[in-house]
Amino acid sequence: MLASILSLGGIGLFAAVTLGFAAKKFAVEVDPREMAALEVLPGANCGACGFPGCAGYAKALVAGTIDLNQCPPGGADVVTKLAHILGVEASATARQIAVVLCQGDNRKAQLKYRYLGLEDCTAAQRIADGPKTCPGGCLGLGSCQRICPFDAIEMTADGLAVISRENCTGCRKCVAVCPRDVIHMTPYESGVHVLCNSHDKGAVVRKYCQVGCIGCNICKKTVPDSYKIENFLAEVIYEQDTEAGEAIAKCPTKCIMDFNVGYPDGSSYLPAVADKPHAA
Amino acid sequence: MKLKTFTGGIHPPDNKQWSSHKAIENCPLPAEFIVPLAQHIGAPSVACVEVGQHVAKGQEIGSAKGFVSVPVHAPTSGEIVAVESRPHPWGTALPAVVIKPDGEDRWSAELQPADPSDLSVDDMVEKVRQAGVVGMGGAAFPAHVKMSPPPEKKIRTLIFNGVECEPYLTADHRMMLEEPERILRGVALLQYVFGAERVVIGVEANKPDVIDLLEKECAGTPVEIMALQVKYPQGAEKQLIAAVTGGEVPSGGLPMDIGVAVHNVATAAAVTDAVIHGRPLIERICTVTGPAIREPKNLRIRIGTPLSHLVDVCGGLVEEPGKIILGGPMMGFTQLGFDVPSTRGTSGLLLLRSEDVAAQPEGPCIRCARCVQACPIHLLPATIAAYARRDLLAETEEYCAMDCIECGSCSYVCPAAIPLVQAIRYGKAAILAKKRNS
């Protein structure tokens, strides 16, 4: 009994001493700033910064080879913290979020054919340019939803991707994966968007979509500074969109929307700033 | 004696009984021809006529651009009413020449018959190029390119594809039965061009009438008629070569690497027309069939005839079709509507009812290995598809995705209804895109 206690204790002691010695002797020097930077980064390893994961970005930050504002998911908050850790001046960046510029779900926009293949927008796009007649509309097969690291995208029952203003961190993964380029990066402050991505002429758009932009110029006439029309498609000029909301009521196809007031139909995302308090 | 064939493959119901007994009929001229300028693999041709111009039958309306390209000709005499983008069988709108027939159907005076004994090999290849002859099996690869192999690749065996392994289609069947001399003259011309020692016409055993007839016709000539087991995809080039010669075309290689060239029997007939009669490729045999058409027929159609006209000629629709397919059910192109024209590769128009194409929801793969047994290229389709769907391109390529011929056998046998071919095609496209970018 005593022998076994002694021998086991001895082995334990020896191992402890050896490990302790090794930890001191062979310790790898890590810049404490790197650890601190890693602490404040979001830790989603989304790759938006261009490095393999947050650790890689932290390392580059400490090495001073990259700007502080390369982490869109972290936003301004993280930039301030990083600036504090690294002892440099923080350059303010406006928060950018992704928006699906389309409201044409399977009820409102016409389908060219019934698609039965892989649940993937890129695969569907390869078959006669996708099942939607509209060349720019959301295909609704959810490739962006699956790739989003922050669960910020939901698919409505009628097949439309909707991105939450609050959950989107601006990592741009959805922008890269969308085969129809219907997801655009916009300033977080701007809630008003023209939700259409079709450059077809108005008469053509009307044939396949109830809620497409027909390039009628009414919004531009109402608020000349806030809108531009290119190739039969209106777009909000985000730098000067303070008055853009005034055109919403005048849009004949109801394709302008203020996300501060509401999201497209079928989305369960609540308005970011509600007019009246919502239950739960 | 056991008939020859390849390993793998499937046995779909051939459904040729709808039209195999119907003699070829000449399709009347439609009110308007839409002749696409891109009808072949390679660079599309460029329109060389203007709106308002009057053209004669057989006159060149689109000129070839580059070596792997062929000209396009007017299917009848008439007036050019438009040169614009029109819906194309490939799924998008592509440039086409629209012709309003004048009803005279007058041949261009420039087209003159020739005596083949006066012509050199190069003359013949040039005539074939000018006539716009392409592979008529469906892929529509320019024939003159295939007829000009590099000198170090000696073609010893010339195989003619009379297999017609796609279900429903009977166009080649009827042509071999009704116009054997047109095909056999082309066979002889092509044998002369290639200098091939062995010439084989491969026909599947479900066409005994054709085998009997061709054997009679070819008695005393070096042309060999080979009956093959009925199996899909025997008409695929590599599989046909394996069935006839037992040789395998190397992965990533061409038939000429093992001294073989394959042509469709309909291509041989087009070569006859081009070389001997001096006539361009403006018509072909097309099977209009399927449960949704009232009267299935084998038609001799002009290239550019709109599908709606073919439906009218065949008595109209029984019901609204669930699927419109140009070509056969296995490898044909599904169409969005009847406004697209037929092209040189249009071997058939298949109209299925909604109940024939009822889709089954996709289930999980239980590794039953039916796709492995069916794959004529001996791949592991389910494995490749699973890698491709996860965008694991290195693994997709390592499992030889690029060797896939997209015959659809795996999707056909899959009890879980997994879209295997689509996934593999998706993977192949991604691999190619990655290679282009790097």
Next chain:
Amino acid sequence: MHAVFYSLLPACGVAVYFFGPSALTVLLIATLGCLATEAVCQRLMGQPVTIVDGSAAITGVLLALNLPPTSPWWLTLLGSVIAIAIGKQVYGGLGSNPFNPALVARVVLLISFPVQMTTWSVPAPLGTGLDLVTTATPLGEWKNAVMLTGKMPVDMQGSMSEYFFGNMAGSIGEISALALLLGAAYLFYKRILTWHIPVAFIGTVVLLSGLFWLVNPGKYPDPVFHLLTGGLILGAFFMATDMVTSPVSVKGMLLFGTGCGLLTVLIRLFGGYPEGVSFAILLMNAATPLIDRYTRPKTFGALSQRGTQ
């Protein structure tokens, strides 16, 4: 899927004939237990419940066929929960499990509850009014004798025809070779089974056990004994051929079957357990991904091919 279910009915019928209501109870508990576990797991994971596809029911029946007819109800129920939850659903459900779920459950039970799992009984055919009497399986009898004396037992309990029709001690499904072969023939007819795995499996067992028998017939039993007793037929036709857990290529299937046969004979003749079919199949299940990797069919037109690069 349903064809597999039908093909197991003869074996179930024979079991109920020989072992009476207790076999029927085990069958019912196992099947219902598996269906319930599948439903609960899928509900918990927020997936559509797919118990109508029949795969869970088949696992249940196969599990029951692998249990002794006198298994207590809790043992059977525990087995079905293990089979579905640990053997199948944790890996992602149908098609993703590396091991045969029914065998996973059987082996877990065998190791955890050796007494209950090796209490066999003499068949008491319906109508004879006999009670189930505890005894050993023929293989167990042989192993005991060899362990004790190093020789074959003097009088084995049954004749070969009794073994063939199923009148012997054993688990519910393994007793009647005839009933199992009937079911297998149906599966062959429906083209659900291919010959490769069963033939390689049984062939290897017959060859290898025959070799030992020729060397020392006083100690080792003959191949027919190996074939008809124990779970070889059940294992070779219904368990090893599970598509999910066996290789996909012809070469791979042959290799898989041979490996199963080899391990079965080794365990039966030299291992601690009298029966080795379950262990053999599970071990080869584990080797399946490796076999698949090294037996990839040669791609059409490939000049030379290696398994990996």
